[in-house]
Amino acid sequence: MPTREQTMADAVRLFANADYPTGMNVSSAWLGIYQALLWYEPVNWLDFDYLPHIIDADKLRPSSSNKKKSWSKPGAWQLRASKVNNYLASVLGCAPDHLLVKTDLLMRLPNYVGMQRQNTLGIAFIGLVKHVLDRFGSKDVLYKTEVDAGAVFPGITFLGRSSTPRIDLLVERDGVPRTVISAKWSLRHDRMSDLTNECPVYKAAYERVFRGLKRDRMSYYVITNEFDPSRLNKILDDTCVDGVIHIHKPMVVEVCELDGRLGRLIDLKDFINYTLSW
Numbered sequence: 001m002p003t004r005e006q007t008m009a010d011a012v013r014l015f016a017n018a019d020y021p022t023g024m025n026v027s028s029a030w031l032g033i034y035q036a037l038l039w040y041e042p043v044n045w046l047d048f049d050y051l052p053h054i055i056d057a058d059k060l061r062p063s064s065s066n067k068k069k070s071w072s073k074p075g076a077w078q079l080r081a082s083k084v085n086n087y088l089a090s091v092l093g094c095a096p097d098h099l100l101v102k103t104d105l106l107m108r109l110p111n112y113v114g115m116q117r118q119n120t121l122g123i124a125f126i127g128l129v130k131h132v133l134d135r136f137g138s139k140d141v142l143y144k145t146e147v148d149a150g151a152v153f154p155g156i157t158f159l160g161r162s163s164t165p166r167i168d169l170l171v172e173r174d175g176v177p178r179t180v181i182s183a184k185w186s187l188r189h190d191r192m193s194d195l196t197n198e199c200p201v202y203k204a205a206y207e208r209v210f211r212g213l214k215r216d217r218m219s220y221y222v223i224t225n226e227f228d229p230s231r232l233n234k235i236l237d238d239t240c241v242d243g244v245i246h247i248h249k250p251m252v253v254e255v256c257e258l259d260g261r262l263g264r265l266i267d268l269k270d271f272i273n274y275t276l277s278w
Contacts, residue, residue: 002111004146007120008127010112011036014105015128021093026136027269030248031091033128037121037185038225039104046074050100051081052088054227054256080227080256087255125185126168129223132268133169137275142172152177153205167202171278176210178278179219187224187231195222199240221245223268229258236264245271 002010016024018032040050043061045068051060059077062068074082088103089096106124107117126145133143149165150156169181180202182195199220206218222235223245232252235244246252249267253259266274 011124126183138278144170156205187226
């Protein structure tokens with residue numbers, strides 16, 4: 001079984017060798033992440049054979065025989081996933097049905113076949129976000145993955161968390177934490193409170209441990225590929241969270257036409273450019 005370090009390294013290698021029709025740059029980085037991690041769900045219903053997993057599978061295909069009886073026309077999320085599929089094919093310059101072999105590259109590697117997808121993708125996603133920030137973001141800060149929170153904020157008790165809580169991505173400048181980034185490929189409905197709970201804890205810990213420094217406050221961001229508006233809005237509405245970054249915001253607000261309050265999302269490209277001011 002690949003280690004966490006190996007999983008991150010394999011994801012970065014796939015990202016580096018992915019297809020970038022306009023070249024690899026800050027604007028196309030999302031495309032490499034999608035090729036490495038995005039997967040397709042078998043649907044086999046209403047003329048849809050496979051659809052990209054942008055939402056829970058039961059919104060892309062009937063979950064039972066009874067559901068099939070009532071599911072007589074394409075659902076809203078099937079149509080959105082189909083648009084995402086066509087958009088990706090257009091960007092990559094390939095036929096829509098060819099995307100099956102151009103995506104999910106990590107989990108199709110021999111060492112990963114048959115492995116549980118969720119944890120593996122979570123680890124790989126953290127590694128890819130760090131790699132993209134290292135390559136295109138500010139060079140005046142240090143990006144660290146899966147950092148022991150107790151080592152950063154000694155003496156702080158993280159109520160309700162594990163005995164050894166870890167920070168997905170920590171941004172440091174001159175040895176001082178400047179930003180905590182929670183990297184989640186998707187936002188599980190049963191884990192939403194983890195994000196809303198940890199943000200104030202980390203910020204309060206920063207104020208207590210580093211209050212003697214004449215510096216701006218520490219910021220907290222969430223980066224994700226979530227498409228579900230209700231889950232995204234819950235984080236967007238949290239006044240503690242400084243921003244929610246989407247791997248490719250246009251896919252949500254333009255391709256899927258889920259604008260409105262989701263217009264508040266930050267595109268990965270814009271966030272990377274923002275780091276240049278850190």
